[in-house]
Amino acid sequence: MGLRHWGRDRRGSTTWRRGLAVAALALLTAALLGLHADVPNTVGNLGSLLETFLPWLGLAVPVLLVPALLRRSATALVALLLPTLIWFNMFGGLLSDKSGGTGDFTVVSHNVAAANTDAQGTVKLLKDSGAQIVALQELAGRPLRGYETGLADAYPYHAVEGTVGLWSKYPISGVSVVDIKMGWTRAFRAQVATPQGPVAVYVAHLPSVRLKAEGGFTVSQRDASAQALGDAIEAEQLKKVLLLGDLNGTMNDRSLAPITSQMRSAQGAAGDGFGFSWPASFPMARIDQIMSKGGLKPTDSRTLGRDGSDHLAVAATYRY
Secondary structure, eight states: OOOOSSSOOTTOOOTTTSOHHHHHHHHHHHHHHHTGGGSOSTTTTHHHHHHHTGGGGGGHHHHHHHHHHHTTOHHHHHHHHHHHHHHHHHHGGGGSBOOOSOOSEEEEEEEOOTTOSOHHHHHHHHHHTTOSEEEEESOOHHHHHHHHHHHTTTOOEEEEETTEEEEESSOEEEEEEOOOSSSSOOEEEEEEEETTEEEEEEEEEOOOOEEETTTEEEOHHHHHHHHHHHHHHHTOOSSOEEEEEEOSSOTTOGGGHHHHTTOEEHHHHHBBSOOOOBSTTSOOBOOEEEEEESSOEEEEEEEOOOOSSSSOOEEEEEEO
């Protein structure tokens, strides 16, 4: 643009008058970050779509920094401070390793994918995780029999309801289906007798969300299921509760508030980084969740390596 310094350019514009468009985009980014809960869902559920990928909005800052420097715009640079501060206030805590101390048991949740062509690889991944409790989603037909056979020696106790299952080194009892308003079973509750005491474990696979030209980000069925699951967890009689599953939503998604408002994310409390789990080829969102309530303390949270699924398995270690 013919600018050689931070003073006036050849047109007489000062550094504070240049780059106003860049500054406006920076302020828009800050508004979307800070006021994401106010973005309405009335049109294509855009609010939930934004919240699913909210951390990625921070990439706007380095992108806008380039034209701000090229234009030598003090206004744009100052404006970029606002989304930077808001992003770090929201997500900065996730960048550090918060794991600490040893735990009493490890749990894993994995959407193994109905189209998984390497069930044996998945079985090995799960066994190598060192977990005492494993929850699986998208179980069906021959692959289910493969998991039952392959995991039997490491996990003597298991329960399967519909397309979700639970494998455990500890005894399982009190298995009951949780109606999440789908018309078929994709959630249940069980009691696991850990050596430290009983834990209520909920395994769930909430409905998938879709991006459709005519309907936008369709989440209505997922939202109704989230409310039903949240109600069931709220009514749980046992004090210590775990939720393992593919919720098809992130902790930022307002539609999961019936669940997230009463439970603690293992990744947020004891993880290192964002722990994105989907899609496995290039993870962009953590829609596979491990959560707890009632005093269970997460001491570690992580994702496992790739297998034949389009999701990464997620793991967490807890102190009773």
